[in-house]
Amino acid sequence: MTKPLETENIELSDKQKKAQRSRSIAIAVVLVVLVAIFYFVTILKMGPAVMVRPL
Amino acid sequence: MSMVDSLDKEQGGEQSDILGSLAMPSDYFALLKPRVMSLVVFTALVGLMLAPGTIHPLIAVLAIVSIAIGAGASGALNMWYDADIDAIMTRTAKRPIPAGIISPSAALTFGLVLTFMSVMMLGVIVNWLSAALLAFTIFFYAIVYSHWLKRSTPQNIVIGGAAGAFPPMIGWVAVTNSISIESVVLFAIIFIWTPPHFWALALFKSDDYKKAGIPMMPIVAGNRSTQNQILAYSLVLAPVGVLPWLMGFAALPYAIVSITLGAVFLFFAFRVWQMPSDDKLMVPAKKLFGFSILYLFVLFATLLAEAIWEKLV
Secondary structure, eight states, X not given: OOOOOOGGGOOOOHHHXXXXXXXXXXHHHHHHHHHHHHHHHHHHHHXXXXXXXXX | OOHHHHHHHHHTSTTTTTTTOOOOHHHHHHHTOHHHHHHHHHHHHHHHHHSSSOOOHHHHHHHHHHHHHHHHHHHHHXXXXXXXXXXXXXXXXXXXXXXXSSOHHHHHHHXXXXXHHXXXXXXXXXXXXXXXXXXXXXXXXXXXXXXXXXXXXXXXXXXXXXXXXXXXXXXXXXXXXXXXXXXXXXXXXXXXXXXXXXXXXXXXXXXXXXHHTOOOHHHHTOHHHHHHHHHHHHHHHHHHHXXXXXXXXXXXXXXXXXXXXXXHHHHHHHHHHHSOTTOSSOHHHHHHHHHHHHHHHXXXXXXXXXXXXXHXX
């Protein structure tokens, strides 16, 4: 069995930090794109009639 | 050596592999087999453009993106499963897992997440029949081909070829929400094209496959039998390639292109058949392999051009 990982004692090298940052940015970009996709598809599927409603 | 490296060694490396990884996003992108993905995108686009009916341009783009991500997911799952043999073959030794850049567990997680994402996206945004087909395609490539067939039978790429043949059908279903005979013909062209394409490669790369223990046709049945089978499949492929025109969903330019290229394909297959089975350079096999890629690309490009032309006029 492996020991639990103590992340606070780990010091990443500059290369590892750079790689981790790049991966984090890539994940952030993918998440933002997904949000935009689902937002626009929802608007598209609702259609223009969604704006026509009695007050 | 960084502390993570030493932790990796002490703890078996699995828990700290992502934290201390040097993998860049481009390495994860390489896991998706971008070259295979581009062919999938292209054939799926042809299916989508050829299909009767209309689809909103945004939905069409997202359908293609979902299919591309699904294809990438199956590529990642394949690389995870095949990492041991990829390390042996010169063609695949530099892939991210055998090169030690991405850990197997990270690749597996990445592949599974992308599988889930692509199928759900296609289902929610486009329709559930195309999503089901995409899920089946990924299952077929990652489990049926990679897990069951690849290392156990010389018919591996014959049956496994179905996975590569599904994308135009998925593109078609994305528009029509039904499977029709035309989409089956598109499937059949790629399905029958796959054996002569891969066996031509296997003829001049048989040492690599032998080293990795993959029972490709030339290793199991010998070069002569493979040459015969390449010719047999090519004899079937040439007329099947003309079917879109014969069945009325492609026009005269496609007829001219498919008949001409089919004849050239047969010529190259015949040269492979004529080649001595102990040939060292295997030049005819290399030529057939190169031409087979051109054949499929030009056939589908012609279908695409005709579909665009028809929509514009």
